[in-house]
């Protein structure tokens with residue numbers, strides 16, 4: 001279960017510059033925004049710098065049309081010694097569109113020291129190796 005204090009929100013307006021030739025959010029831009037949300041959530045939890053070690057899964061559930069607002073929520077839901085799993089969910093919303101869940105992903109982030117080496121996290125309420 002994600003803890004509210006480690007949940008961050010990111011909002012982006014889907015302009016044509018973010019779109020593909022179908023008139024909806026380009027997958028690469030969607031991944032970039034999800035990565036940014038995962039990074040902000042993990043760094044906020046760790047209270048130190050983090051890097052992305054991997055992406056466990058990403059699902060594009062439905063297209064996000066141009067003109068929609070994309071709301072992303074990211075929260076740390078598993079904590080290891082130095083690693084964290086961050087779940088990211090995205091919703092598309094607009095007055096004439098309603099609200100629809102469009103993106104899901106899990107990102108693996110690792111806390112690092114100044115030399116770029118993994119460093120142990122100080123746990124802040126999520127049990128070690130806990131799962132959602």
Ligand SMILES: CCCCCCCCCCCCCCCC(=O)SCCNC(=O)CCNC(=O)[C@H](O)C(C)(C)COP(=O)(O)OP(=O)(O)OC[C@H]1O[C@@H](n2cnc3c(N)ncnc32)[C@H](O)[C@@H]1OP(=O)(O)O
Nearest residue numbers: 032035036039050051052053054080081082083108110118
């Ligand atoms: C046009 C441009 C516009 C830009 C608009 C911006 C948009 C977007 C911005 C946001 C962007 C976000 C990201 C920002 C920050 C980077 O940009 S990070 C850059 C990309 N990532 C990297 O360069 C990381 C490269 N890898 C490494 O440095 C090392 O492999 C790591 C990850 C530090 C791990 O080091 P290691 O020596 O392998 O450590 P090791 O002791 O084996 O493992 C340490 C822990 O990592 C875990 N781990 C290691 N590898 C993995 C793996 N592949 N998967 C899962 N866990 C792993 C281990 O299980 C272990 O976990 P714990 O048991 O400690 O909990």
